[in-house]
Amino acid sequence: MYRYDEFDHAFVKERVSEFRDQVERRLSGALTEEEFRPLRLRNGLYLQLHAYMLRVAIPYGVLSPRQLRQLALIGRKWDRGYGHFTTRQNLQFNWVRLVDIPDVLAALAEVEMHCIQTSGNCVRNVTSDPYAAAAVDELEDPRPWCEILRQWSTLHPEFNWLPRKFKIAVSGAVEDRAATAFHDIGLRIVRGPDGENGFRVLVGGGMGRTPYVGQVIREFLPKEHILSYVESILRVYNLLGRRDNLYKARIKILVNELGLEKFREAVEADWEATYKAAIDLPDDERHRIESYFTPPELPERDARDEALAARRESDPAFANWYRNNVLTHRVPGYASVVISLKEPGRTPGDASSDTMDVIADLAERFGHDEVRVNYTQNLVLPHVVRADIVALYDALVDTGIATGNNELLGDMICCPGLDYCNLANARSIPIAKEIAKRFEDPARQDLIGKLRLNMSGCINACGHHHAGNIGILGVDKKGTELYQITLGGSPKDDAAVGTIVGPGFRAEKVPDVIDTIVDTYIANRHEGESFLETWRRVGVAPFKEALYDAR
Amino acid sequence: MPSVVTANRLTDGIVFYLTSSGGWTEDIANAARAETKDEIEALEAKAEVSVRNQFVISVYAMPVEVKDDGSVDPISVRERIRASHRTTLTKDWYDVPL
Numbered sequence: 001m002y003r004y005d006e007f008d009h010a011f012v013k014e015r016v017s018e019f020r021d022q023v024e025r026r027l028s029g030a031l032t033e034e035e036f037r038p039l040r041l042r043n044g045l046y047l048q049l050h051a052y053m054l055r056v057a058i059p060y061g062v063l064s065p066r067q068l069r070q071l072a073l074i075g076r077k078w079d080r081g082y083g084h085f086t087t088r089q090n091l092q093f094n095w096v097r098l099v100d101i102p103d104v105l106a107a108l109a110e111v112e113m114h115c116i117q118t119s120g121n122c123v124r125n126v127t128s129d130p131y132a133a134a135a136v137d138e139l140e141d142p143r144p145w146c147e148i149l150r151q152w153s154t155l156h157p158e159f160n161w162l163p164r165k166f167k168i169a170v171s172g173a174v175e176d177r178a179a180t181a182f183h184d185i186g187l188r189i190v191r192g193p194d195g196e197n198g199f200r201v202l203v204g205g206g207m208g209r210t211p212y213v214g215q216v217i218r219e220f221l222p223k224e225h226i227l228s229y230v231e232s233i234l235r236v237y238n239l240l241g242r243r244d245n246l247y248k249a250r251i252k253i254l255v256n257e258l259g260l261e262k263f264r265e266a267v268e269a270d271w272e273a274t275y276k277a278a279i280d281l282p283d284d285e286r287h288r289i290e291s292y293f294t295p296p297e298l299p300e301r302d303a304r305d306e307a308l309a310a311r312r313e314s315d316p317a318f319a320n321w322y323r324n325n326v327l328t329h330r331v332p333g334y335a336s337v338v339i340s341l342k343e344p345g346r347t348p349g350d351a352s353s354d355t356m357d358v359i360a361d362l363a364e365r366f367g368h369d370e371v372r373v374n375y376t377q378n379l380v381l382p383h384v385v386r387a388d389i390v391a392l393y394d395a396l397v398d399t400g401i402a403t404g405n406n407e408l409l410g411d412m413i414c415c416p417g418l419d420y421c422n423l424a425n426a427r428s429i430p431i432a433k434e435i436a437k438r439f440e441d442p443a444r445q446d447l448i449g450k451l452r453l454n455m456s457g458c459i460n461a462c463g464h465h466h467a468g469n470i471g472i473l474g475v476d477k478k479g480t481e482l483y484q485i486t487l488g489g490s491p492k493d494d495a496a497v498g499t500i501v502g503p504g505f506r507a508e509k510v511p512d513v514i515d516t517i518v519d520t521y522i523a524n525r526h527e528g529e530s531f532l533e534t535w536r537r538v539g540v541a542p543f544k545e546a547l548y549d550a551r
Numbered sequence: 552m553p554s555v556v557t558a559n560r561l562t563d564g565i566v567f568y569l570t571s572s573g574g575w576t577e578d579i580a581n582a583a584r585a586e587t588k589d590e591i592e593a594l595e596a597k598a599e600v601s602v603r604n605q606f607v608i609s610v611y612a613m614p615v616e617v618k619d620d621g622s623v624d625p626i627s628v629r630e631r632i633r634a635s636h637r638t639t640l641t642k643d644w645y646d647v648p649l
Contacts, residue, residue, distance in 0.1 A: 427639060
């Protein structure tokens with residue numbers, strides 16, 4: 001992973017002392033809240049319902065055990081012993097005190113972490129595929145490109161006061177595991193006409209109150225021009241994006257109001273006029289950054305492990321976990337292992353400090369010192385020797401994090417909702433817990449198959465409900481929390497925004513509603529058909545009938 | 552409908568309610584209640600002093616219901632959650648003690 005050089009260390013330390021000074025000036029009254037608010041937000045500090053919330057950047061979801069242990073320590077020392085992994089591959093602390101934040105930032109800086117640009121109208125944390133450098137379908141490791149974009153966008157003088165926040169995702173694999181089509185810019189590494197890799201560039205995707213699937217602005221961009229091209233997109237957005245209306249300020253609105261063709265013309269004209277050599281990264285610098293991401297040495301091993309095979313035969317719980325949470329690795333004899341943070345009864349995405357410590361230990365023992373955060377709010381050990389999988393599983397069981405539900409219905413994405421969030425209109429976590437309880441039986445989840453259920457407590461859609469095969473949106477209707485259901489969304493290559501099926505339901509009805517949707521799917525599906533395939537074949541009618549006709 | 556004035560403490564964000572003496576309490580039962588627009592504005596003016604003294608931020612008035620036994624309940628779910636100073640999640644390994 002990327003390691004700070006002297007410049008990075010000095011820069012982050014300076015930012016910590018700058019913010020320490022700003023906090024002191026706020027407490028003394030030298031700064032008013034109006035003056036202080038944009039400064040704290042630039043350092044990832046929000047005021048939520050009960051307390052301050054600090055959002056820590058985890059660049060493209062990559063963590064070292066040392067960093068994870070430091071997050072555990074921060075949770076224990078300055079919060080309430082846990083943190084929340086988010087759909088932006090970040091971590092949020094929910095109960096931190098303003099007076100402690102400078103010390104927390106100093107503790108983060110010790111392990112090369114910070115909270116810069118986790119809020120504000122700037123380029124946010126660049127997200128990526130959690131299986132980078134491990135997936136069998138990968139064309140190229142996306143992490144160096146994420147790091148290049150991170151360095152370029154950090155405190156970029158031209159793009160620090162954009163019309164609105166800006167999110168970029170990069171995927172280097174055949175399958176999109178980073179929801180690139182739902183980002184302001186989505187970058188897919190693809191093979192070009194001459195066999196070389198480059199980027200397919202999508203623009204204008206996003207969720208929120210006006211969801212859009214990103215559109216292809218360029219089918220193939222030679223990768224050496226990534227910075228100049230992204231810069232041209234941002235420049236056009238910065239100049240033409242709306243600043244008069246918060247709800248119309250994202251690039252997706254500009255792209256769709258202008259039309260893709262006109263937007264593309266403006267970007268291409270700017271790019272043509274750009275002196276690219278001044279912006280694009282020289283090859284030697286690119287190679288220097290790439291060298292930080294050299295995968296660990298993974299000598300080929302026997303793909304079959306007898307102890308593992310025997311355990312799969314004798315232990316149904318292990319067999320279930322293995323089937324869902326162990327993924328094929330590109331090197332024979334290895335696997336990527338998903339550590340689900342979705343055990344029924346717990347808050348999706350939450351991890352206690354003790355759990356973080358255990359996972360850091362396991363990453364050192366079994367995972368070649370790497371942990372990844374998936375945007376689906378789970379953790380991943382990308383490189384595990386297959387012969388170690390049984391021992392790893394037993395350690396996960398001891399810690400209570402061996403839930404075998406990766407990509408199944410129980411693997412819900414869920415935002416913090418009204419239990420924590422100042423923007424939320426309705427609670428989401430208690431609903432997720434009730435649904436998890438209803439579908440607790442692994443055999444039932446197995447029968448249903450892969451199904452993405454996403455839930456948000458407000459229209460801002462941090463819980464990606466638009467992209468859920470089943471989406472749940474909490475709304476407030478005259479003081480009552482109601483839950484609106486969407487069906488048919490997808491975050492993958494067939495990206496789609498879900499369709500609202502009808503009026504919302506009261507909280508206590510939601511588990512029954514999900515039950516009815518699942519039963520309707522199973523009753524209508526052809527053999528081997530996924531939820532989306534059935535939905536696309538039969539449409540909304542049978543679901544609507546099942547949900548509303550009996551009412 | 553009666554209202555109370557709420558805010559968050561600057562140093563840690565904790566939820567507070569304005570009392571009739573101009574102090575602040577975590578317990579909504581001890582909050583000063585205002586019945587009329589003028590009374591609400593008078594409470595807000597009192598709260599502004601604490602804003603200027605860097606004690607609280609994010610001040611606003613919100614409607615409450617006074618029950619027959621005299622207890623006070625916020626009208627909205629959001630404010631009921633704030634008043635409890637905890638999440639509504641059932642007992643859990645990290646749950647916030649009441």
